[in-house]
Amino acid sequence: MRPMTPGDLYAITWVSECDISPDGRLVAFTAARMEQESDTYRSAIWVVEATGGDPRQFTAGSKRDSSPRFSPDGRWLAFLSERGEEKPQIYVMSTAGGEARPVTKLPLGAGVPAWSPDSAHIAFSARTGEPPDPDPKKAKPYRRITNLKYRLNGEGFTYDHRRHLFIVAIEPGCEPRQITSGDWDDTQPAWSPDGRWIALVDYSLMLVSADGRIIKSLTTTYDGSPAWSPDGQWIAFSSNERGNTDIYRIQPNGKNRQQLTLDESQDVYPAWSPDSRSLLFSSNRDRSPDIYQVDFSGQTQLIFQTRLQEITPAWSPDGQWITFASSSDGNYDIYRMRADGSALENLTRDNSWNTYPV
Numbered sequence: 001m002r003p004m005t006p007g008d009l010y011a012i013t014w015v016s017e018c019d020i021s022p023d024g025r026l027v028a029f030t031a032a033r034m035e036q037e038s039d040t041y042r043s044a045i046w047v048v049e050a051t052g053g054d055p056r057q058f059t060a061g062s063k064r065d066s067s068p069r070f071s072p073d074g075r076w077l078a079f080l081s082e083r084g085e086e087k088p089q090i091y092v093m094s095t096a097g098g099e100a101r102p103v104t105k106l107p108l109g110a111g112v113p114a115w116s117p118d119s120a121h122i123a124f125s126a127r128t129g130e131p132p133d134p135d136p137k138k139a140k141p142y143r144r145i146t147n148l149k150y151r152l153n154g155e156g157f158t159y160d161h162r163r164h165l166f167i168v169a170i171e172p173g174c175e176p177r178q179i180t181s182g183d184w185d186d187t188q189p190a191w192s193p194d195g196r197w198i199a200l201v202d203y204s205l206m207l208v209s210a211d212g213r214i215i216k217s218l219t220t221t222y223d224g225s226p227a228w229s230p231d232g233q234w235i236a237f238s239s240n241e242r243g244n245t246d247i248y249r250i251q252p253n254g255k256n257r258q259q260l261t262l263d264e265s266q267d268v269y270p271a272w273s274p275d276s277r278s279l280l281f282s283s284n285r286d287r288s289p290d291i292y293q294v295d296f297s298g299q300t301q302l303i304f305q306t307r308l309q310e311i312t313p314a315w316s317p318d319g320q321w322i323t324f325a326s327s328s329d330g331n332y333d334i335y336r337m338r339a340d341g342s343a344l345e346n347l348t349r350d351n352s353w354n355t356y357p358v
Contacts, residue, residue: 028068199226
């Protein structure tokens with residue numbers, strides 16, 4: 001085997017951000033490649049049968065398409081797209097194919113789409129305020145910076161603009177409606193199964209009514225990754241309350257907060273079983289992350305383990321299969337197995353990094 005050279009990077013495809021269709025039949029994912037001429041990445045949305053087979057390209061954006069999300073009724077696929085000189089915007093496209101159309105056109109772009117249960121609206125987080133002056137030579141007035149992470153996000157510049165919750169109807173011609181405001185950031189929106197509430201992260205966990213009239217705080221700790229149980233009775237989340245990241249659940253009225261895992265490791269990516277009786281999560285209890293399951297008595301069971309990493313577990317809609325990302329063969333690939341840990345399959349074998357099945 002010869003050593004890798006810089007030129008080999010242009011032959012690598014990175015696969016990420018997988019989402020399973022409501023009927024469990026399809027998996028959408030992002031495939032990205034480096035372009036030598038433009039010295040940048042170009043990505044598109046691809047779709048593959050959940051049982052395996054040859055993927056087919058679903059979009060062909062001029063720059064970057066990412067974050068595919070199937071609508072609950074299975075008719076639409078929403079995704080982020082950079083086209084021309086615009087910031088990332090949300091587009092929707094029929095799962096039967098055809099032309100994609102934009103549902104947002106915001107000056108600072110839009111965040112990852114989250115479908116309402118009725119498939120009629122999309123919630124997302126977006127930066128507010130005026131965009132920065134694109135001319136770096138133009139004299140700029142004095143600015144008072146209040147965001148500690150100003151221009152610090154590990155990828156580029158994070159400007160001094162707060163992120164807030166927006167909702168947009170997917171019908172043509174509808175404008176996004178800003179739901180929250182204030183001197184904080186609202187991110188990671190998650191709809192309740194009945195569509196009445198949206199869970200958000202603003203450092204801690206909060207609930208916002210879909211019309212924006214009611215906002216209530218659920219926690220006062222550093223929390224993230226809210227996930228509603230399918231029956232709507234609980235919200236699972238990760239929290240650093242005790243110094244390590246553990247999995248918790250809480251009722252939407254803010255009562256009966258329960259710590260489900262207690263370990264010195266990092267327990268992350270909570271994913272509900274379809275019957276709302278247990279959660280999958282990823283934990284590095286044995287040095288590298290593996291897949292575990294916990295019930296509401298706090299009993300934890302190891303589901304799948306290799307010498308490398310298993311992360312971002314997700315259930316199939318019928319509860320028969322579990323998908324996850326694993327680096328067991330040296331690269332991240334998307335795998336699926338039966339809920340009892342049998343019948344392991346590699347869905348995206350490639351020379352790439354494949355993460356985030358949803």
